[in-house]
Each structure stands twice: as C-alpha cells, then as structure tokens.
Amino acid sequence: MKPPTLMRVGVVAVAAVLFMLVLGWWQTRDGDRQAAGILPLPINQMSFALTDQSGDTVQPKDWLGRPTMVFFGFTWCPDICPTTLSDISIWLEEIGPEADRMNTVLISVDPGRDTPEILGDYLSNFDPRIIGLTGPLPQIEQAVDGFRASFRKVPQDDGDYTMDHTAGVFLFDADGRFVSIIDYHEDYRYAVPKIRRALE
Structure with missing residues (x-):
C-alpha cells in the first residue's frame, strides 16, 4: 500500500476542521435556543x-x-x-x-x-x-x-x-x-x- 500523499492528508485535515466547525455551530445554535427558553418573561x-x-x-x-x-x-x-x-x-x-x-x-x-x-x-x-x-x-x-x-x-x-x-x-x-x-x-x-x- 502506498503511503498517503501530502495532498490527501491536507484534504482529510480540512474536512475534519469543517466537520468540527459545523458541529460546533449546531451545538451553539441548540444551546442558544435552550437559553432563550429560560429568559425571564417580560x-x-x-x-x-x-x-x-x-x-x-x-x-x-x-x-x-x-x-x-x-x-x-x-x-x-x-x-x-x-x-x-x-x-x-x-x-x-x-x-x-x-x-x-x-x-x-x-x-x-x-x-x-x-x-x-x-x-x-x-x-x-x-x-x-x-x-x-x-x-x-x-x-x-x-x-x-x-x-x-x-x-x-x-x-x-x-x-x-x-x-x-x-x-x-x-x-x-x-x-x-x-x-x-x-x-x-x-x-x-x-x-x-x-x-x-x-x-x-
């Protein structure tokens, strides 16, 4: 089996970073929704x-x-x-x-x-x-x-x-x-x- 090329490693790293960013955005969005639900009433x-x-x-x-x-x-x-x-x-x-x-x-x-x-x-x-x-x-x-x-x-x-x-x-x-x-x-x-x- 050939070792992975530098380009393949780069693509995998970029994909991993993008995945983490999307996951973080999703969790933050959900957390914001939950926080909004516990704010005091007007x-x-x-x-x-x-x-x-x-x-x-x-x-x-x-x-x-x-x-x-x-x-x-x-x-x-x-x-x-x-x-x-x-x-x-x-x-x-x-x-x-x-x-x-x-x-x-x-x-x-x-x-x-x-x-x-x-x-x-x-x-x-x-x-x-x-x-x-x-x-x-x-x-x-x-x-x-x-x-x-x-x-x-x-x-x-x-x-x-x-x-x-x-x-x-x-x-x-x-x-x-x-x-x-x-x-x-x-x-x-x-x-x-x-x-x-x-x-x-």
Missing part, C-alpha cells in the same frame, strides 16, 4: 400580587414605565442577601438621582418568616429606594416562575431551615423587557454599566 406577562413593607399591594403592571431591578432573597439569609443588598446600595449611590427612576425590589422567598414589618426593619439597613415584597407562597411561586428563578427550603440539623435561591439581580427596561442579569458579587465595574443600560 414584566407585562407576569402575574402575581405581593405586599410591600408599607402594606400596599404591588403587581408587575405597577412597575411598567420605569426601569426595574429585582433580587430574590430572605431576611434570615446569612451572607448572599446582605452582601447583594449592600452591593445594590453602592450601585444606586454611584448612579445617583438617576436611580430614583428605578423600581428596586427584593422579593422574599421565605414568606413564613418575612412579614412586611420584618422586611421593613431589615431593609432599613440598606438604600431606602429598595422595596421589599412578601405574600402568600403561591404568589411568591408565581413571581419566581415569571423570572425563571428558583428557590427551595433546606432543612438543617438543628430543626431550623434555610433557603436556597437564585442569587442574580434581574434588570428590565421601562417597557418591562429583560435587559440583563447581574451575577452574585459581580465586579462593580461591570454591574453599574448594566444598570445604566436599563435606565437608557
């Missing part, structure tokens, strides 16, 4: 009714006309929630009066413990523009579903429990369209421009 397609720390009922439609920043958490959270709320307070201070145009919201995933009064006391430690929402578990679940977020109660050895939950901060423009998500503890240099983009 705010005008969400449906829930929760109570803020002042006792007022809040629905998603109330947010339309202003950019919106939403975070899920709970007042007994040992680290992620206070860290994120501190970050949000810093971001709002950096943006300044322009941030007054935003709905900035914490939705509790622990309605069994987080009453409006407790939320109010807890949020008094952070920027006053942050509003807390709580309510019946089915309404919390509807809110979580609309944002394509998640949460679950985790029992602890001492008989108490904690909550696992999505830790990102969701950003929407004034028309209620999803703009971006700020990851937990994302660098300030990247988080603030994302918020400014929602304010545009």
